[in-house]
Amino acid sequence: MSHVGVPRGTARKRKRLPALLTAGVLTLPALAGCSSDGDETAAVAAVPQDVARAARAQIADGGKVTWAIDALPATLNAFQADADSATTRITGALLPTLFPLDDKGRPQLNPDYLESAKVTETEPRQVVVYRLNQQAVWSDGREIGAPDFVAQWRALSGKDSAFWTARNAGYERIEKIERGSDDLEVKVTFAKPYADWRSLFSPLYPKQVTGSPDAFNDGARTTVKETAGPFRLREVDKKTGSVTLTRNPRWWGSPAKLDSLVFKAVKPEDRTDALAEGTVDVADVDSGTAHRIAQAAREGAAGASGAHGPGAALTPAQALRSWAVAHGTDEEAAEEEQEVRDDKAKAAEAYAAEQSGLRAFTVRKALEPAYTQLALNGETGPLADDRVRRAVARALDRQELADTVLKPLGLPAQPLGSHLAVAGQPAYKDGSEALGKQDTEKAQALLADAGWTREGALSRNDGTKAGSEGEKKKDADTKAEEKKAEEKKGSAGKESEGDDGKADRAAGEPSATHGKADRAAGEPSAADGLYIVGDDKPGDATRVLAPAPVAAAQSDALLRQAGRLGATGISEDARDVRAQDRQPGGAAGAYAPAGTAAPAEGADAARGPLGKNGKPLSLRFVLPSGPGSAGLRSVGEKIAAMLDTIGIRTVITKVSDDSYFRDHVASGDYDMALYSWPASAYPATDDRPIYAKPVPATDGSLLVEQNYTRVGTDHIDQLFDQAVSELDEKASQNLMRQADARIWAAAGSIPLFQRPQLVATARTLVNVGAFGFGVPHYQDIGYKAPQAAGAPATGKK
Numbered sequence: 001m002s003h004v005g006v007p008r009g010t011a012r013k014r015k016r017l018p019a020l021l022t023a024g025v026l027t028l029p030a031l032a033g034c035s036s037d038g039d040e041t042a043a044v045a046a047v048p049q050d051v052a053r054a055a056r057a058q059i060a061d062g063g064k065v066t067w068a069i070d071a072l073p074a075t076l077n078a079f080q081a082d083a084d085s086a087t088t089r090i091t092g093a094l095l096p097t098l099f100p101l102d103d104k105g106r107p108q109l110n111p112d113y114l115e116s117a118k119v120t121e122t123e124p125r126q127v128v129v130y131r132l133n134q135q136a137v138w139s140d141g142r143e144i145g146a147p148d149f150v151a152q153w154r155a156l157s158g159k160d161s162a163f164w165t166a167r168n169a170g171y172e173r174i175e176k177i178e179r180g181s182d183d184l185e186v187k188v189t190f191a192k193p194y195a196d197w198r199s200l201f202s203p204l205y206p207k208q209v210t211g212s213p214d215a216f217n218d219g220a221r222t223t224v225k226e227t228a229g230p231f232r233l234r235e236v237d238k239k240t241g242s243v244t245l246t247r248n249p250r251w252w253g254s255p256a257k258l259d260s261l262v263f264k265a266v267k268p269e270d271r272t273d274a275l276a277e278g279t280v281d282v283a284d285v286d287s288g289t290a291h292r293i294a295q296a297a298r299e300g301a302a303g304a305s306g307a308h309g310p311g312a313a314l315t316p317a318q319a320l321r322s323w324a325v326a327h328g329t330d331e332e333a334a335e336e337e338q339e340v341r342d343d344k345a346k347a348a349e350a351y352a353a354e355q356s357g358l359r360a361f362t363v364r365k366a367l368e369p370a371y372t373q374l375a376l377n378g379e380t381g382p383l384a385d386d387r388v389r390r391a392v393a394r395a396l397d398r399q400e401l402a403d404t405v406l407k408p409l410g411l412p413a414q415p416l417g418s419h420l421a422v423a424g425q426p427a428y429k430d431g432s433e434a435l436g437k438q439d440t441e442k443a444q445a446l447l448a449d450a451g452w453t454r455e456g457a458l459s460r461n462d463g464t465k466a467g468s469e470g471e472k473k474k475d476a477d478t479k480a481e482e483k484k485a486e487e488k489k490g491s492a493g494k495e496s497e498g499d500d501g502k503a504d505r506a507a508g509e510p511s512a513t514h515g516k517a518d519r520a521a522g523e524p525s526a527a528d529g530l531y532i533v534g535d536d537k538p539g540d541a542t543r544v545l546a547p548a549p550v551a552a553a554q555s556d557a558l559l560r561q562a563g564r565l566g567a568t569g570i571s572e573d574a575r576d577v578r579a580q581d582r583q584p585g586g587a588a589g590a591y592a593p594a595g596t597a598a599p600a601e602g603a604d605a606a607r608g609p610l611g612k613n614g615k616p617l618s619l620r621f622v623l624p625s626g627p628g629s630a631g632l633r634s635v636g637e638k639i640a641a642m643l644d645t646i647g648i649r650t651v652i653t654k655v656s657d658d659s660y661f662r663d664h665v666a667s668g669d670y671d672m673a674l675y676s677w678p679a680s681a682y683p684a685t686d687d688r689p690i691y692a693k694p695v696p697a698t699d700g701s702l703l704v705e706q707n708y709t710r711v712g713t714d715h716i717d718q719l720f721d722q723a724v725s726e727l728d729e730k731a732s733q734n735l736m737r738q739a740d741a742r743i744w745a746a747a748g749s750i751p752l753f754q755r756p757q758l759v760a761t762a763r764t765l766v767n768v769g770a771f772g773f774g775v776p777h778y779q780d781i782g783y784k785a786p787q788a789a790g791a792p793a794t795g796k797k
Contacts, residue, residue: 096203164217256779416752427683453612
């Protein structure tokens with residue numbers, strides 16, 4: 001269903017879009033699996049596709065299918081920055097995809113376009129030879145061949161800035177493309193090895209599109225005249241918000257069963273009505289619409305209605321009273337009551353009509369190849385310290401969050417264990433142990449090591465920072481006063497907060513104001529300590545002074561998980577990890593400011609806010625406010641409650657869906673946020689921009705690519721670079737697993753669960769539904785053929 005996204009690529013990277021999960025597309029967990037020997041992952045079952053399968057002989061010829069999309073695509077050029085899921089859906093029916101993905105996310109050679117494709121040489125250069133299907137032609141009759149490959153390479157290589165392309169990953173590694181032994185053979189030579197070569201030339205555009213900047217930049221935005229798929233483009237109608245495809249008469253494969261395929265823009269909130277009215281046949285839906293469809297089917301099977309919808313909750317006593325008032329002697333009251341009864345009757349009639357229309361549909365469900373994460377902004381503020389980020393992560397009960405989203409949908413609920421693969425993919429392995437399981441006590445210890453304590457929540461009027469030399473010097477003189485303040489929290493809090501607020505404002509820092517009732521109780525209000533991202537200054541980071549044993553132990557544990565600690569207790573690459581994975585505000589969890597209080601013991605340790613120098617530990621949690629985001633906000637509220645148990649106060653800020661990514665996530669105006677990333681068959685290429693270490697720009701800002709958490713390390717970058725150049729598939733996967741372990745340890749992104757995919761389809765349609773990682777075979781989509789008299793009934797699948 002609809003996702004709020006922002007472009008995810010620069011001209012040097014493969015473009016992808018993050019997504020805001022809306023109410024019906026909240027995510028589902030991926031199944032975690034670990035091997036005993038540490039090299040191979042145990043088999044992890046993927047949730048299968050949910051598609052109404054039928055052989056072509058069982059499908060009627062002809063008909064039209066209308067498929068709901070969020071909006072008309074801004075462009076039909078899949079390589080431009082504003083290409084979206086609608087662009088991908090439409091071009092998938094029009095253009096060649098050389099290696100479509102199967103249901104496990106594995107690229108498979110497409111025999112409609114290729115007879116073979118393989119690496120024929122690795123030294124001195126990697127060479128890939130494509131053998132084309134001799135029947136493959138463009139809709140103008142011209143053979144698909146080397147000129148199309150050459151034109152696309154030149155347009156996407158990044159060497160000609162006249163081409164406005166959002167990505168060139170892989171194409172920039174090509175040295176040359178030439179004709180092979182005949183016109184059906186294309187020989188591609190790489191200047192640098194490229195493991196993800198199967199990702200290239202999909203979709204493949206005709207040379208008429210990629211051969212000139214004008215055609216590439218402007219022409220392909222609104223039309224693609226020459227196509228090479230089972231369908232061809234007939235019309236883009238902006239008035240009706242629809243894109244119409246018709247059978248391609250030059251298609252050499254199995255002919256499309258449908259006469260036409262229409263992609264129609266229907267907003268997510270309008271899809272229940274569109275389905276009920278029969279104006280669409282296929283639509284991604286939210287859980288509310290899915291429930292309506294399931295309820296309609298049950299009502300139809302039982303021959304009953306009225307148990308749900310307007311007026312369903314009216315008790316017999318209420319109904320009798322309403323009738324009595326409507327027919328009573330008080331004419332004014334009777335008239336008002338009758339109007340209410342008429343309105344309810346009309347609403348019930350409309351609801352019943354909708355339910356009748358919805359009985360023509362069924363809901364297919366699977367796991368979408370995308371996962372939802374909690375993003376922690378590590379650029380400034382408390383989360384710049386990786387100990388605080390790890391504390392947040394270890395306070396989360398990810399299983400509970402997955403249960404909240406997935407169990408009601410009848411989908412398996414387990415937290416996702418990888419940033420770089422989802423359950424069922426060959427590369428999947430649970431790497432979350434590099435960070436550690438949910439553990440409240442260890443989360444509290446990490447916070448204490450970082451200088452955030454209950455005592456630190458008490459104000460210091462002199463502006464001295466927790467753990468500083470000035471604080472140590474002053475401790476002996478102020479010990480008695482602090483003890484007295486501890487005994488009289490309520491009154492002391494009142495007086496000191498007022499002074500501290502003045503000092504903060506004088507220094508240009510936000511003040512922490514408390515409500516009267518809360519101060520009387522010694523507890524801050526929900527709005528206390530609102531942290532505004534960007535107010536902290538880089539130079540204000542606490543200086544590292546002395547080792548903290550608890551944090552050092554945590555760091556060693558992380559190194560054992562992610563850095564292969566040996567029996568001596570020293571990692572073979574410990575020097576690299578300690579030097580490269582260090583973050584501002586903390587040294588990989590191994591140090592804490594001198595004078596930091598030890599972790600509090602006992603049950604009381606989890607009560608009350610933590611603070612440092614009188615400033616409460618408060619994080620700004622930015623969430624979308626739209627009606628379709630209620631489920632997302634529910635997950636956010638659960639996370640806030642979990643953090644409250646370790647003394648972190650969370651201020652939830654709701655913003656419009658339109659501005660959520662653009663003005664907050666992408667710009668770094670948040671402490672915590674929830675959004676989704678699509679999974680990929682090519683993580684070494686596609687996921688590198690998401691986790692690349694930000695680098696300073698000439699103007700002092702950070703170049704973050706798509707790493708909106710601003711958390712990265714040199715070592716992670718090196719592992720991605722090694723993996724993308726490693727032609728041995730297993731070795732490349734192992735490098736990606738090492739990178740994933742270090743991404744977990746950095747604790748900038750916390751995967752929660754894989755997203756659910758809910759698709760409503762007409763009951764008579766086949767070979768369409770929830771495809772998961774797989775892609776539609778558009779030529780096989782159609783309506784079930786009428787059965788001959790006396791023939792046995794076929795099953796749903």
